[in-house]
């Protein structure tokens with residue numbers, strides 16, 4: 119742990135101590151609070167003697183993310199008591215269920231579009247954000263989103279839930295796409311620590327076949343057309359970095375057979391046993407071969423090709439793939 123980390127934890131603990139002391143006095147010395155105060159004092163003591171942040175059992179560093187959530191913990195993840203382990207497993211199982219309820223409808227058809235996606239956490243929960251928002255108005259637009267919150271695991275999944283709430287609230291307000299992303303960025307900036315950010319592609323698909331896309335620092339979506347693949351490079355910075363970041367919008371008109379593919383690092387940076395990366399070139403080839411097919415077929419092809427490439431190597435990152443195309447019944 120760096121000097122700055124220690125200082126941060128000392129300030130945090132001192133602040134908590136002050137508040138606890140007030141609470142203990144106010145409740146006439148409630149035993150649980152008095153015990154907590156004692157634990158805070160012990161943690162401050164460990165800071166003084168240079169033992170803070172080390173596991174009581176193996177003396178290795180305790181994961182810093184976990185200390186930030188609970189500065190009083192004294193063991194690393196490998197050395198939890200059976201009781202703590204059970205509690206953690208139950209928390210994770212619940213988090214997995216909660217996150218599952220946040221996913222949009224599979225194989226959605228709305229506003230003259232059809233959308234398919236694959237969403238696969240590397241662990242219990244994912245830091246990827248995958249969403250589709252269509253209002254009750256059948257003539258209304260369809261919003262599609264795919265993003266990646268920096269980091270992994272539970273902390274990233276909570277930020278993902280925060281981002282989802284922000285975007286869903288704003289999507290209801292009938293704003294121009296650019297304004298929507300700028301506001302989402304500002305709100306996300308205000309709700310997270312400076313070291314946290316998210317890359318995101320946010321698009322709006324109109325019943326007419328018009329498409330608007332804003333790419334906030336995410337890997338470029340691919341627009342698959344006859345004989346050509348266009349990449350939609352970043353039109354702004356990731357969300358959460360600077361409160362007043364500007365964003366631009368790209369526009370495209372879709373014909374029957376055209377497809378749009380979005381993915382996260384879990385696909386592009388997937389590794390073969392030899393260390394080789396999956397990469398954009400390979401995705402372009404798979405996507406080009408799918409021109410004219412359904413969005414579902416495209417997602418399936420990507421997954422098949424990824425499995426063949428990985429040849430049994432385990433996934434190391436959260437994986438999301440989304441594809442959009444015009445629905446069969448949509449007007450040309």
Ligand SMILES: [Zn+2]
Pocket residue numbers: 173174175176177178193194195196197
């Ligand atoms: Zn340990």
